[in-house]
Amino acid sequence: MNPTQTSTPQIITETICLSDDSDMEMSEDKTPKNSSKPEERRSSRRKRIKVVEEKSESVPKSVEKKPNIDKSITTKKKEPSPATSTSQKPDETKPQENRDPFKEILTGLEGAAFQSRLPCEKMTASEAACFPEITKNGLISTRVFLNIRNRILQMWIEDPKTQLTLENTMKRMEKPFECDPDLVKKIHSFLERHGYINFGIFKRLKPLPTLKHGKVVVIGAGISGLIAARQLQSFGFDVTVLEARDRVGGRIASFRKNNYVADLGAMVVTGVWGNPITTLSRQIGIEMLPIKSMCPLYGAGGKLVKKEKDEMIEREFNRLLESTSYLSHTLDINYCGNYPLSLGDALEFLIKMQEKHVKEKQAQYLQDITQHQEKLLAGQEQIMTKVQKLKEIKANYAKLQNSSKKQPSKQADTETANAEIEWQRRSTLREWKLIWNEIEAIKEENTELENKLKDLENNPPSDIYLSSKDRQILDWHFANLEFANATPLNNLSLKHWDQDDDFEFIGSHTTVKNGYSCLPIALTEGLDIRVNTAVKKIKYYPHGAQVVTENLKTNDQSVTYKADLVLCTLTLGVLKVAISDTTEQINSVRFDPPLPDWKQAAIQRLGFGNLNKVILCFDRIFWDPNVNLFGHVGSTTQSRGELFLFWNISQSPVLLALVAGHSAAIMENVSDDVIVGRCIAVLKGIFGNSAVPQPKETVVTRWRADPWARGSYSFVSVGASGSDYDLLAAPVTPKFDNKGNPVNDMPRLFFAGEHTIRNYPATVHGALLSGLREAGRICDYYLGFPNTYPNEPKS
Known part of the structure; x- marks a missing residue:
């Protein structure tokens, strides 16, 4: 459908005067009824950049730590309809930056379920599949199941530093639920199998099983590979982790020198409620620092943008985004002819419509x-x-x-x-x-x-929709969005780019005081990890798998690792190179046999973006130490992502500049000296020539050129959808044996990583959850479902 042939919603055609001499008053809000107010930032991945104020609309009310046993179960009374949980806002009397993020964690049964990303008063689809007898027996059985499940979750949430064994669970289980030990055992096994309890770094009360169920090779020592390896090891598998780099963490990498600390890759923990990173941080004692939301903008000439102007254009930015949603989801305008529209196409179309409306x-x-x-x-x-x-x-x-x-x-x-x-x-x-x-x-x-x-x-009408300066500020917000998605807006699917918004965690956004890399380093404890080991070929067949590697440090001849199955956590960027290469090249991986067509098609459709950083370490602080973020407005649309946002989140005098959108790709071909010089020029334009010294240390990232990453994180590209994440997560089963005969065996090749989790893509917690998911899936295939398999593997 051609968008020019359709009627335009009133929000699109409503004229808004944003010229420099305007009276700072927006025109009447014409937001569609089913959309949020334009003044409110949407709950989307934009929150990674200009941090939003906390929202708690869906936060359950905190309950007492005393178990909330449903009296209707013991008295056999008729079960009333479950009441909707009320919302409880965090304490607004304290400044956001001074809050302890862990004090926001909810308690009680309801809070434990919420923190575990499970509905408190409802069974999930996977629970119903594993416990069909519960759903078959009716509401009372379901209530019993939920109380036991939530109580076990509460025990784990209260003390995630110690293994929650079945024996301790039974001792602490209140009446009358301890009377059904078989059900408690099955629920405990289910929660442990799927990574709701006993995951991460904790004190084990029972030794690891000595009898191994099989050999697993995990490719990649990022957060998904490490957490999966730990889970599989605890379930009784012999696990070896292969990592091409000389370090663990993957795209979690921290720069440390003298007193300087800065994250080169993943940096922000986006929300504490329901986030498994919260549990890991409590386990290893990571200090989390909430991010202050204030973000002043400085124009291309270094002059501070007035707050009223910034807020007004930000409202218009949100109105434009809401209008794209209206176009896509209400009017069903997602194609121009036979070509799918991008978010960037829709935004520019709306801007032109506004300009046309002004005329x-x-x-x-x-x-x-x-x-x-x-x-x-x-x-x-x-x-x-x-x-x-x-x-x-x-x-x-x-x-x-x-x-x-x-x-x-x-x-x-x-x-x-x-x-x-x-x-x-x-x-x-x-x-x-x-x-x-x-x-x-x-x-x-x-x-x-x-x-x-x-x-x-x-009262003459405005002769322009946006002045040149207004467009520059709007472009800053577009760059902000390009950062959130690691790609220019023209690459994003109009309909599906924000398909994961409903699963955004709430609560404080935080950073790790001593660098994010301390988390994957802690996860390496007790694991067999082979660093400097580059995977060259992954062979999988009906009765096992082989991984051919090369030692990058010694340049030894290839070494082959045999296994029953392989868990591949290679980045989407590396997978894209793998399926596009027909001949062996350095730093490329081959699959033998090639991945099935449906898997390759999903790899091709889904996007893998790029985001780069410039780390500047100074001998003193010359910026406002009370501000974590300040923005720099570019002079042109093409350069809007160039050094558009500076972060001040270190305890030492370190600034971190972001390069997003088209600029992220351009800077990979520019020398460090030129990039750093440009940074210093921008800072001098803001703070003055005499105020800005030369940096003592600098680091410039080039994630697209990194052979083991090939980019930063995934996004839903034009022509893709959220279902492609599911396809990337699906395991691969060999169809033929070595002689070409058809077989019907179990999967031998599994996949994890942020690009394989539909609800939490492009995040560290998403990668972690994908590793927990695959560990559970592997166990389900090779050990049986947890309700029929004993809680502890025999040793």
Whole structure:
């Protein structure tokens, strides 16, 4: 459908004057009824950049730590309908930056379920599949299941530093639920299998199983590979982790030198409620620092953008985004001809529509003035005509008066003549009065027209939709969005780019005080990890798998690792190179046999973006230490992502500049000296030449050029959808044996990583959850479902 052929919603055509001399007042809000207010930032991945104020609309009310046992179960009363949980906002009396993020964690059964991303009063689909007898037996059985499940979750949330064994669970389980040990055992096994309890770094009360169920090779020592390896090891598998780099963490990398600390990759923990990173941080004692939301903007010339101007254009930015959603989801405009539309296409189309609407209002304004002037002139001409008519009536009236003085010769004639003259005189007076009233009415109309003309002349419409400076500020917000998605807006699917918004965690956004890399380093404890080991080929067949590697440090001949199955956590960027290469190249991976067509198609459709950082370490702080973020507005649309945002989140004098959008790709071909020089020039434009010293240390990232990353994180590209994440997550089962005979065996190749989790893509917690998911999936395939498999593997 051609968007120009459809009716445009009122929000799109509503004119908003944003020129420099505007009175800072937006026009009437015409947001569609099903959208949020434009003043409110949407719950989307934009929150990674200009951090939003906390929202708690969906946060359950905190309950007491004492188990909340449902009395209706023990008394056999009729079960009432579950009441909707009320919201409880965090304490607003404390500044956001001073809050302890862990104090926001909810307690009680309801809080434990919420923190575990599970509904408190409802079974999930996976739970219903594993416990069909519970759903079959009705509401009372479901209530019993939920109380046991939530109580076990509560035990784990209260003390995630110690293994929650089945024995301790039974000891702490309250009446009457301890009377059904089999159900408690099954629920405990289910929660442990799927990574809801006993995950991360904790004190084990039971040793690891000595009898191994099989050999697993995990490719990649990022957060997903490490957490999956730990889980599989605890379930009784022999696990080896292969990592091409000389370090663990993947795209979690921290720069440390002297007192300087900065994250080169993942940096922000986006929300604490429901986030598994919260549990890990409590386990290893990571200090989390909440991010202050204030973000002043500095124009291209270094001048501070007025807060009113920034907020006004940000509202317009959100209105434009809401309009794209209206176009896509309400009007179903997602194609132009046979080509799917991108978010960038839709935004530019809406901007052009607004500009067109401004011109239309200008034309209407001139037309209104012309019409009013023509009506005023016509009224004046009518008055002149009627005044002339009054003069004629006056003359006729004078003649009648004179004729009445002449006396006829006969009495009868006199009476007749007088009557006729009186009739003519009265008729003339009536005509006079009628015309006079018409003149007065025209005068009133003319007065009204003059007032309207004066009002029009005093309130001319804007001659532009956005001034050049306004467009620069709007482009900053676009760059902000390009950072959130690691790609130019023209690459994002109009319909599906924000498909994960409903699963955004809430609560404080935080950073890790000593660098994010301390988390993956902690996860390495007890694991067999082979660093400097690059995977060259992944072979999988009906009865096992082989991984051919090369040692990058010693350049030894290839080493082959045999396994029952392989868990591949290679980045989407590396997978894209793998399926595009037909011959062996350095730093590329081959699959043998090639991945199935459906898997390759999903890899090709889904996007893998790029975001780069510039780390600047100084000997002193010359910026406002109370501000975590400040923005730099670019001078052109093409360069809007160049050094558009600076972060001050370190305890030492370190600034971190972001490069997003088209600029992220351009800077990879520019030398460090040029990039750092540009940074210093921008900072001097803001703070003054004398205030900005030369940095002591600098680091420039180039994630696209990194052979083990090939980019930063995934996004839903044009032509892709959220279902492609599911396809990337799906395991691969060999279809033929070595002789080409068809087989029907179990999967041998599994996939994890942020690009494989539909609800939490492009995040560290998403990668972690994908590792937990795959560990559970592997166990389900090779050990059986947890409700039929004993809690502890036999040793």
